[in-house]
Amino acid sequence: MEDVIFAAVVGFGLGVGVSHCIRAVQEGSRQIKAWRMRRKLIRHIRELEDRAMRNFKV
Known part of the structure; x- marks a missing residue:
């Protein structure tokens, strides 16, 4: 019984x-x-920020 x-x-x-x-x-x-997904979003946001900074300097 114990085995069972x-x-x-x-x-x-x-x-x-x-x-x-x-x-x-x-x-x-x-x-x-x-x-x-988060890494892709972060990369996308960084690219947008870079683009915005470049446009701002010009």
Whole structure:
């Protein structure tokens, strides 16, 4: 009987671990996408600022 309980606990733990890992990977990929978007936005804003400064000097 103890073996069955142990197997159930281990199986449940593995299931939770796998689902948690999948969720963490999905969240991580979402954050990576957001980070890339932020970098693109920052680069775009810097280019606009550079252009504005050049126009202002002229």
